[in-house]
Amino acid sequence: MSGEGTSQPARTAADLDGLSDEELTHLGAGLDGVRILEREHRFAPGSKAERRAERLVAGCFVIAFLSVVGFIAVYLFYPWRFSLADQRYFLYTPLLGLTMGLALLAVGAGIVLWGKLLMPHETAVQDRHDGFSDETDRRTIAATFRDSLEMTGLARRSLLRRSLFLGSGALGLMAVVPLGGLVKNPWAKKELLGTPWKAGMRLVRLDGVAVRPEDLRPGGMETVFPDVPGGRHAPDGPVMLIRLYPDVTRRPRAGQADYSWGSYVAFSKICTHVGCPTSLYEQQTNKILCPCHQSQFDATRDAKPIFGPATRSLPMLPITVDSEGFFVARSDFREPIGPAFWERRNYD
Numbered sequence: 208m209s210g211e212g213t214s215q216p217a218r219t220a221a222d223l224d225g226l227s228d229e230e231l232t233h234l235g236a237g238l239d240g241v242r243i244l245e246r247e248h249r250f251a252p253g254s255k256a257e258r259r260a261e262r263l264v265a266g267c268f269v270i271a272f273l274s275v276v277g278f279i280a281v282y283l284f285y286p287w288r289f290s291l292a293d294q295r296y297f298l299y300t301p302l303l304g305l306t307m308g309l310a311l312l313a314v315g316a317g318i319v320l321w322g323k324l325l326m327p328h329e330t331a332v333q334d335r336h337d338g339f340s341d342e343t344d345r346r347t348i349a350a351t352f353r354d355s356l357e358m359t360g361l362a363r364r365s366l367l368r369r370s371l372f373l374g375s376g377a378l379g380l381m382a383v384v385p386l387g388g389l390v391k392n393p394w395a396k397k398e399l400l401g402t403p404w405k406a407g408m409r410l411v412r413l414d415g416v417a418v419r420p421e422d423l424r425p426g427g428m429e430t431v432f433p434d435v436p437g438g439r440h441a442p443d444g445p446v447m448l449i450r451l452y453p454d455v456t457r458r459p460r461a462g463q464a465d466y467s468w469g470s471y472v473a474f475s476k477i478c479t480h481v482g483c484p485t486s487l488y489e490q491q492t493n494k495i496l497c498p499c500h501q502s503q504f505d506a507t508r509d510a511k512p513i514f515g516p517a518t519r520s521l522p523m524l525p526i527t528v529d530s531e532g533f534f535v536a537r538s539d540f541r542e543p544i545g546p547a548f549w550e551r552r553n554y555d
């Protein structure tokens with residue numbers, strides 16, 4: 208079908224009211240110098256082939272919906288916490304990625320197949336020109352949009368319309384549901400304000416063996432953990448137990464004079480800068496070193512920062528020795544461990 212060209216007489220609003228959307232579309236194409244060379248349906252409307260294509264497209268959108276349901280189910284119910292007893296947490300992130308990827312892929316495939324199989328094939332040629340749009344142009348453009356919508360079949364193909372809303376609407380849910388995990392009160396369980404350490408809890412090594420004073424030589428250091436299930440994997444649990452040389456004079460922070468046991472002191476191993484493990488103890492200088500950004504802490508002054516970006520002392524764990532001769536904590540840390548949310552000195 209060819210366009211009418213731009214030389215035709217202007218039409219009144221009454222003339223335009225009498226034209227169908229398709230006629231207005233062709234009129235608008237002609238006014239813009241557009242020639243529609245070819246426009247045909249791939250399948251006869253209502254034919255078996257068309258219904259088959261429709262079901263194929265709808266199937267894609269249903270798959271998208273089911274994938275989103277799977278994504279939400281994984282997000283809400285699949286075990287994601289680290290556990291030695293249950294290794295399924297390894298699959299948590301891959302499953303989220305798989306279901307999300309499948310949902311996006313299915314919606315994309317559905318839209319592509321819709322365009323390829325159900326939209327009429329059309330070839331049109333248009334000259335580019337500048338200029339202000341008049342009333343006729345605007346009316347015909349609006350009609351073009353309505354006609355295009357009609358061509359998609361959205362209005363009459365209720366199966367496709369519903370399945371499209373089902374699949375793409377579910378995609379929106381996929382973006383919204385994970386936000387629920389952010390809406391939680393961090394203060395409710397005071398998880399951020401305490402660690403697994405409790406009064407009377409033994410200090411154990413990585414192999415689970417409790418530590419006694421004679422296990423450390425003067426100038427020695429041992430990394431210890433709270434003796435509770437999972438304590439060796441608790442991110443806020445590691446502690447450096449240090450035995451100072453006998454001739455070293457400790458200068459405690461205010462309120463911490465009785466936190467040591469003899470020449471033994473225990474500090475959180477989580478750096479107060481940005482949380483690296485402060486694993487290095489230099490026995491000649493009594494300095495604790497953080498390898499990440501070279502912060503240094505003075506073990507004789509209750510791990511006061513003396514160099515580098517850390518500005519807060521490493522929290523000190525009050526310790527003593529129980530009746531069987533093993534080191535135990537006298538309480539939890541009295542201040543938050545790790546980087547400062549943390550800028551608070553004390554949460555008592």
Ligand code: FES
Pocket residue numbers: 478479480481482483497498499500501502515516517
């Ligand atoms: S994390 Fe320790 S110095 Fe930066």
